[in-house]
Amino acid sequence: MKKRTVLGIRACTWVWLLMMSLTLITYMIGQVGVGGVSASMTVLGFALIKGQMLGDYFMGLKRLSGFWRWPVSLWLFLPGGLISAAFMLVG
Amino acid sequence: MQTDAVVESGRYPPGDLAIWVFILAELGAFAAFFGSYAFTRMNNVELFNHYQLTLDKDAALINTFALITSSYFVVRAVAAIRDSDSRGCVRWLVAALVMGAIFLVVKSQEYAHHIGEGITLSTNTFYMFYLSLTFFHFMHVIMGMVILAAVAVKAKRGCYSADKHTGVETGASYWHMVDLVWLILFPLVYVMR
Numbered sequence: 001m002k003k004r005t006v007l008g009i010r011a012c013t014w015v016w017l018l019m020m021s022l023t024l025i026t027y028m029i030g031q032v033g034v035g036g037v038s039a040s041m042t043v044l045g046f047a048l049i050k051g052q053m054l055g056d057y058f059m060g061l062k063r064l065s066g067f068w069r070w071p072v073s074l075w076l077f078l079p080g081g082l083i084s085a086a087f088m089l090v091g
Numbered sequence: 092m093q094t095d096a097v098v099e100s101g102r103y104p105p106g107d108l109a110i111w112v113f114i115l116a117e118l119g120a121f122a123a124f125f126g127s128y129a130f131t132r133m134n135n136v137e138l139f140n141h142y143q144l145t146l147d148k149d150a151a152l153i154n155t156f157a158l159i160t161s162s163y164f165v166v167r168a169v170a171a172i173r174d175s176d177s178r179g180c181v182r183w184l185v186a187a188l189v190m191g192a193i194f195l196v197v198k199s200q201e202y203a204h205h206i207g208e209g210i211t212l213s214t215n216t217f218y219m220f221y222l223s224l225t226f227f228h229f230m231h232v233i234m235g236m237v238i239l240a241a242v243a244v245k246a247k248r249g250c251y252s253a254d255k256h257t258g259v260e261t262g263a264s265y266w267h268m269v270d271l272v273w274l275i276l277f278p279l280v281y282v283m284r
Contacts, residue, residue: 009170016163020156023277027152030282035140040283047278050159051271058166059104059267066102068111072271075118079125079275086129087283090136 015057022046051076106261114268128220140284142217151281161190162270165263175253184243191236235269238262
């Protein structure tokens, strides 16, 4: 039995603005040309946060319980972990 | 002005469950692609860093803005149909399609530039990954736009309502997946070095 609840469009609007802001910061880091593990992990962290927000709010997974609550989070962990490992190993 | 939309919560994601199985398969393929890129880069750091500088970050920024905004518009389309507002749903879907079209135009211009410089998949390892990864995603954007367009046509014909809108949610879920992949692709290929 499903229950009806309320999804705030206002919350999604804030999420959209936050995602756009993090994108702009990522772009600026790229324009400066900063490299290395710290900068790369910061940028990757922004991407993972954006991905989690997209899954939670835009896809609506935040309101689920059980298995389907976690696929996007687990997926983000997979490429996030692989990319982090590869960049950290290079140093 | 509408500020809230009624949504279902429970154990299953919005839309047809079959699309979610498909989405997970697609995400798995992209995860493998991203991992391959990162680990191949380990042995070619200088080459990857050098040729990454040849990419157009301005175009990538515009495209990221376009996809994030299109996803937000799709959220609004789903909210509209949950409120039995078919016309609003169509308007938001058309707006999302415009954003998708902007992505395709900008990305096509990037490809045209690279092709004009004689760059192909066999130019070097970086371009092999860049071209294949972004083109794989490009094809998903086209597929997503076809789905959204089909949903918009059905919405315009009044096929969806507050009680019956699984098709809208299914199309929306696929489109969000396309956006999700780009959120990782953009920093990985254009920024991280």
